[in-house]
Amino acid sequence: MALELLFGRASSDHELALLERVQATLAADDQAEIFYVVPNHIKFETEIQVLNRLATLQDRHGAAVAVPNVQVFSLSRLAWYYMQNDPIYRQANLSATGMTMLVQSLLREHQTELELYGNLLTKQGFISQFASQILELKQAGLSWQEVRDMADALTQQGTLQMKLHDLALIGEALDQELATRNQYLSSQLLAALRVYLATEKTDVSHHYYFINGYSQMTTPERGVVEALIERAGGVTIALPADDGSASVTAESLSENDLFYRPKRLAQQLRQFATDHQVAVTASSVTMQRPVSETITTVESFWIAYEQEGVKPNGQTPTPKDLAIWQATTxxxxxxxxxxxxxxxxxxxxxxxxxxxxxxxxxxxxxxxxxxxxxxYQIPVFMDLDRPMAAHPLVAFLDKLFRLAPAYTIADVMGLLKTELLIPEDVTVAEYREALAETENYVLAKNTPGWRWTDKQPWQFDRNVADSDDEVLREHVAEKDAQLALIHDQISTVVAPFLADLAQAPMRARWQDASTCF
Structure with a gap:
């Protein structure tokens, strides 16, 4: 067991410093399992880069490289890796929606005890906002007694005091209810991982963790790292900090320091390791990343600004390829x-x-x-986390298996609007127009579910068939064709598939479904 802290500016090559230690660890321990841990939002690109750079260090070359015993994980993925078959992991299954419903029930149960929010339970959006605030407090690692103590200290801020009282009241009730159910919130998965590691259900004595990309950690994240420090073969974490950070003590650490958060995290991990008789070493990263002079100049400016303040005009270099804009909105x-x-x-x-x-x-x-x-016709990708429930395929499967036997308008339209059933000979624009026309038709007619599975053609306006107006008849015929396109998808494709699936044994159902898709 050992903890190594690496400090270096953001322009330093933290990744290379860690990979050199990975290489040394693999050479020293033939049973070593390496886990390179990064924040979730950069896991994919980091995995590719880390494996390629490590293969280069090991003199492996080729179009495809494989590095045995090395895996790139986020902390949440690490939880899945260890606990996927453990009851603790399966209990951590209360989603955000489930938590909101549970909070709603607890608010009603304790309505008379609420000091501020007793009259807001029926206000639209209140329950979800209240639940999210409880979740934020839990993720911050505050106990409900600490929240109560904060409320008691706010004698001059009555509204905030009552708000914290209500949050603590429902938060405690929520914890008690979850304990009764033997459940965790999905967002508490890291806390479950720490509990799991403490049970010694898995041997991590030959597991080595190299952590990069963090400048701070939430309490649950730090808790997992502390559990690894205590039990794993070794933990190495690289943190962004200025020169000389390896020798910073808790007494010399200032809250006004630009790198206060990573230094504070390092102090917390160092103290935990010391308390548990784990050896600690600290060193600086001297290798530099291949970044432009502009980037290093900006980095140096902010570090100097925090340490020395504003310099007189003309003493701060301004790179030629740096432009500073000001916008009002x-x-x-x-x-x-x-x-x-x-x-x-x-x-x-x-x-x-x-x-x-x-x-x-x-x-x-x-x-x-x-x-x-x-x-401006500029293609763009936004790196935002999106819930998997919003993915078209997930929505498609969800609606598909809820269709029968009711075939409600909402479910049918939700299924088709995923645009995963567009016929090959129909363009997206044509399909969307037909779908919009059909939606207007079924809403106006209040079409019952059985009409979707009935193979009898739908008619946009049956009274036009005997009309002498040829233009009108052609217009209605176009509408009939649009209705037929959408109606036939359900009556001749989806409904027969669901009927066959319902008749098959359970194992065959999933085989048929997977074959279909």
Missing amino acids: RYQEIEQMARMIRQEVASGKRRYRDFMLMTRDLGQYENMLPAVFAR
């Missing part, structure tokens, strides 16, 4: 970027792939940025 900011990118690409100097836009909170640009970039 986010929309104007996006507009300026889109115009500049479009001009650079049109001139032939750049490609779209040459540009990366970074912001502290991408969620604030989620709606505006795609619309503005689409107007």
Whole structure:
């Protein structure tokens, strides 16, 4: 057991420093299992890069490389790796929706005890907001007694005091209910992993963890790392910090330090290791990443600014390829970027792939940025976490297996709007137009479920058949064809498939379903 702390500026090559230690560990321990741990949002690209760089260090070359006994995980994926077959993991199955429903029940049960929110239980959106605030407090690692103590100290802020009282009241009730059910919240998976590691159900004495990409950790994340420090073969974590951070003590650490959070995390991990008689070493990363002079100049400026303050005019170097803009609104900011990118690409100097836009909170640009970039015909990918339930395939399967026997309008339309059933000879535009026309038709007629499975053709307006107006008849015939396109998908494709599936044994059902898709 050992903990190694690596410190270096962001321009330092933390990854190479860790991979050199990975290589040394594999050479020293023939039973070693290596886990390279990074935040979830950079796991995919890190996995490719880490394996390629490690293969290069080991002098392995080729179009495809494989590095045995090395895996790149996020902490949540690490929880799955260890606990996938353990009851603890299966108990951590209460989703955010399930938590909201449980909080709603507890609010009603304790309504008379609420000091602030007793009259808001029927307000639209209140329950989900209240549940999310409870979740934030739990993820911050605060106990409900600590929340109560905070409330008691706010004698001059009555509203906030009552709010914290209500949150603590329902939070304690929620914990008690989950304990009774022997459940965890899905968001508490890391806490479950720490409990699992403490049970010694798995031997991690030859497991080595190399952690990169973190400047701070939540309490549950730090708890997992502490459990690994105590039981694993070794833990090495690289943290962004300025020169000399390896020798910083708790007494010399200042909250005004630019790198206060990573240094504070290092102090917490160092103290935990010391308390549990685990050897600790600290060193600096001297190797540099291949970044431009502009990036290193900006990095040095902010470090110097935090340490020395603003320098007199003319003493701060300004790189030629650095431009600073000021925008009054986010929309104007996006507009300026889109115009500049479009001009650079049109001139032939750049490609779209040459540009990366970074912001502290991408969620604030989620709606505006795609619309503005689409107007400038700029392809863009936004690296936002999206719930799997919103994926078209998941929505398709969910609606498909809920269709029969009711065939409600909402479920049918939800299934078809995933656009995963478009016939090969129909364009997307034609399909969307037919689907919109059909939706208007079934809503106007209040079409019952059995009509979807009935193979008798639908008629847009049966009274037009005897009309002398040829233009009107052609118009109605087009509408009939659109209705037939959508209706036939359900009556001749989906309904027979679900009927056959219902008649098959359970194992054959899933085989048939997988063959179908």
